[in-house]
Amino acid sequence: MKKTKKPTAIPVLPNARVGSIVGLLETLNEQGTKIDIYKLSESLGFKLNDLMPITEAAELLGFVKIESGDIELADLGRKVVDGDENDKKAIFRQQMLASVLLARRIRSELQSTSDFRVGREVILEFLGSSFTPDESERQVLAIVDWARYAELFDYNPETDQFFLPEKAETA
Amino acid sequence: MTSQVQDTSSTAALAAEHPAPLLELKEITKSFPNRIHILGPISLIVQEGEFVVVIGPSGAGKSTLLRTITGLTEVTSGEVLYRGSRIWGVNPKTALVFQSFALFPWLTVMENVALGLEARGLDKPARYARARRYIDIVGLDGYERAYPRELSGGMKQRVGLARALTVEPELLCMDEPFSGLDALTASNLREQLLDIWLSKEIITNTIILVTHSVEEAVLLGDRVLLMAAAPGTIVADHPITLDRPRKRKSPQFEEKLDELYSLIV
Numbered sequence: 052m053k054k055t056k057k058p059t060a061i062p063v064l065p066n067a068r069v070g071s072i073v074g075l076l077e078t079l080n081e082q083g084t085k086i087d088i089y090k091l092s093e094s095l096g097f098k099l100n101d102l103m104p105i106t107e108a109a110e111l112l113g114f115v116k117i118e119s120g121d122i123e124l125a126d127l128g129r130k131v132v133d134g135d136e137n138d139k140k141a142i143f144r145q146q147m148l149a150s151v152l153l154a155r156r157i158r159s160e161l162q163s164t165s166d167f168r169v170g171r172e173v174i175l176e177f178l179g180s181s182f183t184p185d186e187s188e189r190q191v192l193a194i195v196d197w198a199r200y201a202e203l204f205d206y207n208p209e210t211d212q213f214f215l216p217e218k219a220e221t222a
Numbered sequence: 223m224t225s226q227v228q229d230t231s232s233t234a235a236l237a238a239e240h241p242a243p244l245l246e247l248k249e250i251t252k253s254f255p256n257r258i259h260i261l262g263p264i265s266l267i268v269q270e271g272e273f274v275v276v277i278g279p280s281g282a283g284k285s286t287l288l289r290t291i292t293g294l295t296e297v298t299s300g301e302v303l304y305r306g307s308r309i310w311g312v313n314p315k316t317a318l319v320f321q322s323f324a325l326f327p328w329l330t331v332m333e334n335v336a337l338g339l340e341a342r343g344l345d346k347p348a349r350y351a352r353a354r355r356y357i358d359i360v361g362l363d364g365y366e367r368a369y370p371r372e373l374s375g376g377m378k379q380r381v382g383l384a385r386a387l388t389v390e391p392e393l394l395c396m397d398e399p400f401s402g403l404d405a406l407t408a409s410n411l412r413e414q415l416l417d418i419w420l421s422k423e424i425i426t427n428t429i430i431l432v433t434h435s436v437e438e439a440v441l442l443g444d445r446v447l448l449m450a451a452a453p454g455t456i457v458a459d460h461p462i463t464l465d466r467p468r469k470r471k472s473p474q475f476e477e478k479l480d481e482l483y484s485l486i487v
Contacts, residue, residue, distance in 0.1 A: 070376035074406030077413055081470055095405040105406065135417075136361045195372070199364040208369055216367075 061152055061181040064193045067108035069200040073131065073139065075105050076114055076124060080132045085123035112146040143201040153178070153194050154203060157213055161204055167215040171206075174213065242306030244270040244393060244428055245291065250300030251453075252286055261286050261454040263300065266447070268428065270392070273419060275443035276432045277482075283454025284432040288395045291430065292316040317391035317426075319382050321398040325370040331357065332366040335384045342389065356384040359424060361414055376407035380414075387418070387426060396431040400438065412441060416466070436486070440478045441468055448485055458485050 078095070079086070092102040106122055109115040114128030124132070127146070131139050147154040156177060160169045171191065178187035195206040195213075205216045251262035261283040268274055276284050289295035290302060293312040302309055304316075325334050336346075336353035344352070357363055360380040370378060379399060386394060399415075400408040419429055433439055439446045440462055448458035460482065464474055 068374045068376070068407070070374060070410050071404070071406045074408070074410035077409050078406060083469075083471065097405065136358070136363075139361075140364075192372075196374075199368060202364040205364065205367060207367060208372065216364075 061178065062111075063182075063186075064151065064153060064190050064197075065104035065107040065111065066189060066193050067105040068196055069143070071105045072109050072112070072114070075109055076128045076132050079115065079122065079124040080129065085121045087120055088117070088122050089120065091122065111150055112143070113150065114146075140201055143197065144203055147197060147201055147203060151194070151197070153190060154198060157194065157198070157204060161213060161215050168210075169213045171211040171213070242303075243267045244272075244305060246301075246303040246306075247291070248301040248303065250290060250297045250302060252283070252290060252295065253298045259453045261290070262297075264454075264456055266456065268393075268430065271427050273428075273442060273444045274430045274447060275439040275445070276430065276447045276449060277434065277436060277439050277486075278449030278454070279451050280434070281454075282449040282451040284449055285397050286454065287449075288318060288397055288430065288432060291393075292318045292395050294318065313393075314389070315391055316393045316395060317386035317389055319379075319386045319394065319396045319399050321402050325378055325381055327370050330367050330369055331362060331373070331381055331384075334370070334381055335388055338385045338389050353384070353388050356387045359387065359418060359421075360384045374407070375403050376411055379403065379411060383415075387424065390425045392425060393428045393430065394426045396429065398432055398434065401434065412438070416442065420466075436479060436482050437470070440464070440475060440482065441470070446482060448482075460485065 078091075082091075088102065088106060089099060091097075092099045095102065106115065106117060109128065110117050112127075114125055114131055116123045116125050127142065131142050134142065148158065153174075157169065157174060160173060161167050174191060175184075175187050178190055182190060191206075198204045199206070202216070204213055206213050245266070245268040247264055247266040249263045249265055251259065251264075253259045264287065276287065278284055286295060290297050291313075293302070293309055293316070304313055326337070329337070332350065332353055335357055336349040339349040339352060354363075354366065357366060360383050362377065362380050362384060365373070365377065370381070373381070379402075383399070400411055403411065415429075418424060419427065431442060443462050446458075446460045446462060447456050448460065449455065450457045462478060464472075464478060468475055
């Protein structure tokens with residue numbers, strides 16, 4: 052039986068690891084010009100379906116331009132490649148807050164609590180309005196990876212809580 | 223000012239008179255107790271600051287070579303010299319990173335990295351401070367409290383690298399560190415390894431890396447050693463003098479690739 056989903060209000064976060072996104076940008080930088088996504092997947096030994104979430108994530112964050120099947124490094128993407136680790140993180144942080152609704156939501160939830168901690172269930176409930184339970188779990192997994200890299204917030208799997216590391220340590 | 227310059231040049235002259243390379247292998251061989259001869263004789267000199275890549279078919283003894291260099295395996299005959307001195311047992315100035323790094327699933331990233339320091343007699347705050355530094359260097363800050371199950375393959379490999387770097391080895395040996403990773407993750411990690419190697423902030427400035435990818439060898443190495451099997455010996459020692467950063471698409475890169483492929487065939 053197919054579940055009919057409610058109309059999606061929260062945009063889907065592509066399931067792509069930070070390491071793969073940065074790797075894509077470096078590969079495109081080496082490439083130098085725009086390239087057909089299909090050709091890129093062949094040359095990398097990726098299935099197109101596995102590469103798509105990574106290109107989508109890079110596009111969402113404003114690091115690449117995708118047009119009629121071609122992908123090209125955007126100026127911001129070049130800044131990620133050229134920057135050191137701290138520059139990379141700062142750009143990720145800025146872009147996540149600008150373009151990723153879920154990141155903004157979790158960050159503001161955290162800032163509105165007294166102990167800078169928010170239970171996983173609060174976020175799952177929020178996601179539940181747009182996603183199936185399975186997909187909600189995947190969204191949490193993806194956002195935690197990005198957020199840890201960007202040092203936007205952290206997640207403790209032992210207590211099932213999101214937290215702001217710099218605050219929770221002293222709290 | 224002038225006298226200082228003279229001082230350094232005279233020290234350099236002294237060093238040049240008595241050159242003790244970082245690593246020297248003298249006619250080393252390795253046989254198993256059942257007398258199967260698997261490695262050598264191999265003679266090799268590695269200077270401080272070099273990035274040496276070892277390629278060759280499986281069974282050529284590439285991993286055994288790394289294990290003898292780090293002192294994890296005893297040679298059957300010959301000598302392993304480190305800065306001119308013979309090393310007995312595991313060399314504390316070296317560290318080895320494997321393809322699949324064993325991380326303890328019940329420990330966080332921080333705890334896994336700090337673990338390598340327990341044998342070094344540092345107290346916990348000192349261990350954690352040092353571990354944190356190398357977690358930053360490999361680009362894992364933010365993930366200190368994450369557990370291995372939450373990490374991708376590339377990030378687990380970074381934890382392995384951080385664990386090796388925290389013991390502050392002068393010589394880092396890496397056994398196919400990128401071969402279990404997808405192309406994008408590997409590309410990202412290679413760039414970072416080069417940044418670390420070129421960085422003046424960390425002690426580790428000499429790397430010996432084993433790979434089966436000729437392209438990876440040309441991307442990374444100052445020098446490529448080609449091994450042949452049965453028994454494992456070095457059959458070619460080939461310099462790679464391309465400027466960095468190296469571009470895969472450049473004609474010079476292609477030329478070097480062709481050169482190495484022709485040596486292999």
